[in-house]
Amino acid sequence: MELLIxxxxxxxxxxxxxxxxxxxxxxxxxxxxxxxxxxxLFIFVMGRLTPGAPPLIAAGAAGYADPLPQALVLTALVIGFGMTAFVVVLALRARHAHGSDHVDGEASQ
Incomplete structure:
Protein backbone atom coordinates (compact mmCIF):
# COMPACT_ATOMS: atom_id res chain seq x y z
CA MET A 1 0.00 0.00 0.00
CA GLU A 2 2.82 2.39 0.86
CA LEU A 3 4.50 1.77 -2.50
CA LEU A 4 1.26 2.53 -4.34
CA ILE A 5 0.77 5.81 -2.45
CA LEU A 41 -1.76 13.43 -0.37
CA PHE A 42 1.69 13.48 1.24
CA ILE A 43 0.41 15.34 4.29
CA PHE A 44 -2.57 13.00 4.54
CA VAL A 45 -0.33 9.92 4.39
CA MET A 46 1.96 11.33 7.09
CA GLY A 47 -0.92 10.77 9.53
CA ARG A 48 -0.30 6.99 9.11
CA LEU A 49 -2.07 4.61 6.83
CA THR A 50 -4.39 2.83 9.24
CA PRO A 51 -7.31 1.28 7.37
CA GLY A 52 -10.39 0.73 9.48
CA ALA A 53 -9.02 2.55 12.52
CA PRO A 54 -11.04 5.42 13.96
CA PRO A 55 -9.42 8.87 13.85
CA LEU A 56 -9.76 9.14 17.62
CA ILE A 57 -7.31 8.21 20.32
CA ALA A 58 -8.76 5.63 22.69
CA ALA A 59 -7.17 4.96 26.06
CA GLY A 60 -4.24 2.63 25.50
CA ALA A 61 -4.80 2.22 21.73
CA ALA A 62 -1.64 2.12 19.65
CA GLY A 63 -3.12 1.87 16.14
CA TYR A 64 -4.94 5.12 15.60
CA ALA A 65 -5.04 7.54 12.72
CA ASP A 66 -3.92 11.07 13.49
CA PRO A 67 -6.76 13.57 12.82
CA LEU A 68 -4.48 16.63 12.48
CA PRO A 69 -3.23 15.84 8.93
CA GLN A 70 -6.82 15.18 7.89
CA ALA A 71 -7.84 18.62 9.14
CA LEU A 72 -4.85 20.27 7.44
CA VAL A 73 -5.62 18.59 4.12
CA LEU A 74 -9.27 19.60 4.30
CA THR A 75 -8.26 23.21 4.93
CA ALA A 76 -5.67 23.07 2.15
CA LEU A 77 -8.24 21.73 -0.30
CA VAL A 78 -10.61 24.61 0.39
CA ILE A 79 -7.87 27.22 0.11
CA GLY A 80 -6.48 25.52 -3.01
CA PHE A 81 -9.89 25.59 -4.67
CA GLY A 82 -10.25 29.30 -4.00
CA MET A 83 -6.76 30.07 -5.27
CA THR A 84 -7.29 27.95 -8.38
CA ALA A 85 -10.51 29.80 -9.17
CA PHE A 86 -8.71 33.13 -8.71
CA VAL A 87 -5.79 32.09 -10.96
CA VAL A 88 -8.17 30.84 -13.67
CA VAL A 89 -10.03 34.16 -13.68
CA LEU A 90 -6.70 36.01 -13.73
CA ALA A 91 -5.51 33.87 -16.66
CA LEU A 92 -8.74 34.50 -18.57
CA ARG A 93 -8.36 38.24 -18.02
CA ALA A 94 -4.74 38.12 -19.20
CA ARG A 95 -5.78 36.18 -22.30
CA HIS A 96 -8.45 38.76 -23.04
CA ALA A 97 -6.00 41.63 -22.56
CA HIS A 98 -3.10 40.12 -24.55
CA GLY A 99 -4.93 37.91 -27.02
CA SER A 100 -2.78 34.91 -26.12
CA ASP A 101 -2.45 32.47 -23.25
CA HIS A 102 1.35 32.45 -23.39
CA VAL A 103 2.88 33.29 -20.02
CA ASP A 104 5.03 36.05 -21.50
CA GLY A 105 2.12 37.57 -23.40
CA GLU A 106 3.71 36.62 -26.73
CA ALA A 107 1.79 34.86 -29.44
CA SER A 108 2.40 31.11 -29.52
CA GLN A 109 3.79 29.55 -32.63
Missing amino acids: AGAIGLLTAGGVYLLLQAHTFTMVLGLTLISYAVN
Whole structure:
Protein backbone atom coordinates (compact mmCIF):
# COMPACT_ATOMS: atom_id res chain seq x y z
CA MET A 1 0.00 0.00 0.00
CA GLU A 2 2.82 2.39 0.86
CA LEU A 3 4.50 1.77 -2.50
CA LEU A 4 1.26 2.53 -4.34
CA ILE A 5 0.77 5.81 -2.45
CA ALA A 6 4.41 6.79 -2.98
CA GLY A 7 4.05 6.09 -6.70
CA ALA A 8 0.86 8.15 -6.88
CA ILE A 9 2.58 11.07 -5.14
CA GLY A 10 5.54 10.76 -7.51
CA LEU A 11 3.32 10.66 -10.61
CA LEU A 12 1.30 13.68 -9.45
CA THR A 13 4.49 15.62 -8.76
CA ALA A 14 6.11 14.63 -12.07
CA GLY A 15 2.98 15.53 -14.02
CA GLY A 16 2.68 18.84 -12.18
CA VAL A 17 6.31 19.79 -12.84
CA TYR A 18 5.94 18.86 -16.52
CA LEU A 19 2.83 21.01 -16.86
CA LEU A 20 4.47 23.90 -15.00
CA LEU A 21 7.30 23.93 -17.54
CA GLN A 22 4.85 24.56 -20.39
CA ALA A 23 4.49 28.12 -21.58
CA HIS A 24 0.71 28.42 -21.39
CA THR A 25 -1.30 29.66 -18.45
CA PHE A 26 -3.92 26.92 -18.39
CA THR A 27 -1.33 24.14 -18.30
CA MET A 28 0.49 25.99 -15.53
CA VAL A 29 -2.74 26.16 -13.51
CA LEU A 30 -3.22 22.41 -14.00
CA GLY A 31 0.40 21.82 -12.97
CA LEU A 32 -0.01 23.84 -9.79
CA THR A 33 -3.20 21.94 -9.02
CA LEU A 34 -1.49 18.56 -9.49
CA ILE A 35 1.40 19.60 -7.25
CA SER A 36 -1.00 20.80 -4.57
CA TYR A 37 -2.83 17.45 -4.76
CA ALA A 38 0.52 15.66 -4.37
CA VAL A 39 1.38 17.74 -1.31
CA ASN A 40 -2.07 17.17 0.18
CA LEU A 41 -1.76 13.43 -0.37
CA PHE A 42 1.69 13.48 1.24
CA ILE A 43 0.41 15.34 4.29
CA PHE A 44 -2.57 13.00 4.54
CA VAL A 45 -0.33 9.92 4.39
CA MET A 46 1.96 11.33 7.09
CA GLY A 47 -0.92 10.77 9.53
CA ARG A 48 -0.30 6.99 9.11
CA LEU A 49 -2.07 4.61 6.83
CA THR A 50 -4.39 2.83 9.24
CA PRO A 51 -7.31 1.28 7.37
CA GLY A 52 -10.39 0.73 9.48
CA ALA A 53 -9.02 2.55 12.52
CA PRO A 54 -11.04 5.42 13.96
CA PRO A 55 -9.42 8.87 13.85
CA LEU A 56 -9.76 9.14 17.62
CA ILE A 57 -7.31 8.21 20.32
CA ALA A 58 -8.76 5.63 22.69
CA ALA A 59 -7.17 4.96 26.06
CA GLY A 60 -4.24 2.63 25.50
CA ALA A 61 -4.80 2.22 21.73
CA ALA A 62 -1.64 2.12 19.65
CA GLY A 63 -3.12 1.87 16.14
CA TYR A 64 -4.94 5.12 15.60
CA ALA A 65 -5.04 7.54 12.72
CA ASP A 66 -3.92 11.07 13.49
CA PRO A 67 -6.76 13.57 12.82
CA LEU A 68 -4.48 16.63 12.48
CA PRO A 69 -3.23 15.84 8.93
CA GLN A 70 -6.82 15.18 7.89
CA ALA A 71 -7.84 18.62 9.14
CA LEU A 72 -4.85 20.27 7.44
CA VAL A 73 -5.62 18.59 4.12
CA LEU A 74 -9.27 19.60 4.30
CA THR A 75 -8.26 23.21 4.93
CA ALA A 76 -5.67 23.07 2.15
CA LEU A 77 -8.24 21.73 -0.30
CA VAL A 78 -10.61 24.61 0.39
CA ILE A 79 -7.87 27.22 0.11
CA GLY A 80 -6.48 25.52 -3.01
CA PHE A 81 -9.89 25.59 -4.67
CA GLY A 82 -10.25 29.30 -4.00
CA MET A 83 -6.76 30.07 -5.27
CA THR A 84 -7.29 27.95 -8.38
CA ALA A 85 -10.51 29.80 -9.17
CA PHE A 86 -8.71 33.13 -8.71
CA VAL A 87 -5.79 32.09 -10.96
CA VAL A 88 -8.17 30.84 -13.67
CA VAL A 89 -10.03 34.16 -13.68
CA LEU A 90 -6.70 36.01 -13.73
CA ALA A 91 -5.51 33.87 -16.66
CA LEU A 92 -8.74 34.50 -18.57
CA ARG A 93 -8.36 38.24 -18.02
CA ALA A 94 -4.74 38.12 -19.20
CA ARG A 95 -5.78 36.18 -22.30
CA HIS A 96 -8.45 38.76 -23.04
CA ALA A 97 -6.00 41.63 -22.56
CA HIS A 98 -3.10 40.12 -24.55
CA GLY A 99 -4.93 37.91 -27.02
CA SER A 100 -2.78 34.91 -26.12
CA ASP A 101 -2.45 32.47 -23.25
CA HIS A 102 1.35 32.45 -23.39
CA VAL A 103 2.88 33.29 -20.02
CA ASP A 104 5.03 36.05 -21.50
CA GLY A 105 2.12 37.57 -23.40
CA GLU A 106 3.71 36.62 -26.73
CA ALA A 107 1.79 34.86 -29.44
CA SER A 108 2.40 31.11 -29.52
CA GLN A 109 3.79 29.55 -32.63
